[in-house]
Amino acid sequence: MNYFDYIADPHRQCAIVAHRGIWSSAPENSLLSIRRAIEAGYNVVEIDVRRTADGQFVLLHDDTLERTAGVNNQPERMTLAELTSLPLRDRDGGPLNAFTDETLPSLRDVFELTRDRIFIHLDIKHRHVIPEVLAFARQMGVEKQVDFWADLKSEDDLAWIRANITSHDVPFIARTHLEHEDWRKQVKLALELKPLICEASFRDLSQVEAIQDRFHEAGITLWVNTLDSVASPGFTDSAALEDPDAIWGRLLKAGFSAIQTDEMAALRSYLKTLHPRAAIKARSGI
Amino acid sequence: MNAIDPAIHIAAANIKLQNVSKTYGKLNIIPSLDVEFRAGEFTVVLGPSGCGKSTLMQMIAGLERVSGGKIVIGDREVQDLEPKERGCAMVFQNYALYPHMTVFDNIAYSLKIAGLTKAERQARVEVVAKMLGLTDYLARKPGQLSGGQRQRVAIGRAIVREPAVLLFDEPLSNLDAQLRHDTRVELAELHKRIGATTVFVTHDQVEAMTLADRILILNKGEVEQYATPKEIYHQPASVFVARFIGSPPMNILSVSGDGTALRLADGQAVVDSHLIGDFHLGVRPEDIVVRNSGSQPGLRTQVRYREDLGSHSIIAADLAGETLRIATPFGADAPDFNVLSFSFPLDRLRLFDTKTGKAIPGALKEKT
Numbered sequence: 001m002n003y004f005d006y007i008a009d010p011h012r013q014c015a016i017v018a019h020r021g022i023w024s025s026a027p028e029n030s031l032l033s034i035r036r037a038i039e040a041g042y043n044v045v046e047i048d049v050r051r052t053a054d055g056q057f058v059l060l061h062d063d064t065l066e067r068t069a070g071v072n073n074q075p076e077r078m079t080l081a082e083l084t085s086l087p088l089r090d091r092d093g094g095p096l097n098a099f100t101d102e103t104l105p106s107l108r109d110v111f112e113l114t115r116d117r118i119f120i121h122l123d124i125k126h127r128h129v130i131p132e133v134l135a136f137a138r139q140m141g142v143e144k145q146v147d148f149w150a151d152l153k154s155e156d157d158l159a160w161i162r163a164n165i166t167s168h169d170v171p172f173i174a175r176t177h178l179e180h181e182d183w184r185k186q187v188k189l190a191l192e193l194k195p196l197i198c199e200a201s202f203r204d205l206s207q208v209e210a211i212q213d214r215f216h217e218a219g220i221t222l223w224v225n226t227l228d229s230v231a232s233p234g235f236t237d238s239a240a241l242e243d244p245d246a247i248w249g250r251l252l253k254a255g256f257s258a259i260q261t262d263e264m265a266a267l268r269s270y271l272k273t274l275h276p277r278a279a280i281k282a283r284s285g286i
Numbered sequence: 287m288n289a290i291d292p293a294i295h296i297a298a299a300n301i302k303l304q305n306v307s308k309t310y311g312k313l314n315i316i317p318s319l320d321v322e323f324r325a326g327e328f329t330v331v332l333g334p335s336g337c338g339k340s341t342l343m344q345m346i347a348g349l350e351r352v353s354g355g356k357i358v359i360g361d362r363e364v365q366d367l368e369p370k371e372r373g374c375a376m377v378f379q380n381y382a383l384y385p386h387m388t389v390f391d392n393i394a395y396s397l398k399i400a401g402l403t404k405a406e407r408q409a410r411v412e413v414v415a416k417m418l419g420l421t422d423y424l425a426r427k428p429g430q431l432s433g434g435q436r437q438r439v440a441i442g443r444a445i446v447r448e449p450a451v452l453l454f455d456e457p458l459s460n461l462d463a464q465l466r467h468d469t470r471v472e473l474a475e476l477h478k479r480i481g482a483t484t485v486f487v488t489h490d491q492v493e494a495m496t497l498a499d500r501i502l503i504l505n506k507g508e509v510e511q512y513a514t515p516k517e518i519y520h521q522p523a524s525v526f527v528a529r530f531i532g533s534p535p536m537n538i539l540s541v542s543g544d545g546t547a548l549r550l551a552d553g554q555a556v557v558d559s560h561l562i563g564d565f566h567l568g569v570r571p572e573d574i575v576v577r578n579s580g581s582q583p584g585l586r587t588q589v590r591y592r593e594d595l596g597s598h599s600i601i602a603a604d605l606a607g608e609t610l611r612i613a614t615p616f617g618a619d620a621p622d623f624n625v626l627s628f629s630f631p632l633d634r635l636r637l638f639d640t641k642t643g644k645a646i647p648g649a650l651k652e653k654t
Binding site: 022024025031035036038039040041101109112113115117240241242243244245263265266269270272273 | 310311312313315335336341344348349350351368369376378379380381382384385386399455
């Protein structure tokens, strides 16, 4: 399995990216939630990664373990052994969700589970940890089954990404904010770097329509996030559940061909209603 | 049920779906489904991509919420219960075994989580391993197994918990043709031995015909037909079913009734009938009777080509502007195949309404 080949395949349908695994009936960022995403056949699973006190890696979104494991401490201050023995609360945690039999997973166990089965979108919470995770992924032989992800807002960012990520020939996703004042500069940087994928957020969808041809020519795949909390204005999972055509349909037409969502089943059902060629044509701007 | 009893005991439960629906806003995946999967039966849910079959499965397992309606397993309403509380075990196409665990640990994992003692786990896993021919592989890791063996581990992991309901979501799709066949036979035997209510989702009609006690055919989230394989094959309830089952599928011809006979577009009478109006007429390729002599009365057609398949031959012919496929014994002595004379046996014909596509049973029984 090779992330580059998958993304570049002109015949593939829109990629479904499962945010933190399937956590509607399993703890987020757990082996079970990832296993369910594999079993459901989604293309990519997003996970959050942090470095432990002893230089290992675990899955956790927040700065502390409070919400998901009920422990008021930071993962960076604990060892791998301590962290992986902590039981996780169900779903998105908090006092209302009971503890489960799932424990906080190590990145090693996740790579073992996902190897050759599903691609991983790595949300590494601190940029300086990326080179270490990259080396670890390479050591485990999965460096072309995962992506690395970072903001690309300045010349410094560009230099850092080149030195630490793209020069290692691993999949990279540039985070581009079209809603920022300096969005023209960010577009210019993305076109200069030509990453495999660009995750774009926007103020107005017409901004994406305006750049999609240039990105397509540069071989950059457009990726969008419709998670309620971080989506571009109006383009949320909740809105998509009400009217998938108006949200996901318009995003596909604007040139996106990877969608990160908490509503994977709905997205897949929607994609099945489209003519098999529709999504592909929409993507190539024909 | 005694957990250390060395046999696998399954109390099969029926599954009732009552007005079950699944919608995402304006997107209607399953409008309203009423169906019962009988206790201990092997039901295959069959349909094309996007028909809602996987969604239906996920709703039974509890991995997807229903938008409306009830799911009753045995005597329990389960639509609001967590997956682990429903007594279902599921086997997927993408069986995600834990690669760092041995086969034994993969199968025993759920028992460990359920709090069974080591001795209990050992006993149960041994029984399941024996049943699935995995006894010699228990110490290995999934990476050291073949695709078929891995799939058997995934099945072992599902049945070791003695679920009342076993759900399979296209479990054979990733296997090659020979392995698919072998695993299919194993699954049929396994079902006979453990007797769990089994629901098996596939788009493969061969799997459906060979495995099912009963087949549920879904189209756009609605039931096209729910019947035994024999009924589905010989008495398809609609043109959709007729075209979905059989290889090649049932021939569907456009005919018009003039009160004396049903006629093709070129005027040839197919069968005597008092019916008036337009219909679709279905006939299975193997039910068409080819005549050796062109002198007998009957339908005539221009042959396009013939495929010899070893067990039988398929003749494709032009009939009143439509393609007719006829199955004959391999190497059957037939005239030079330029012009073919044949007839349709009345008791093998199926008539369908052109507007609704639904079968009109009994319409051809009475001759005028």
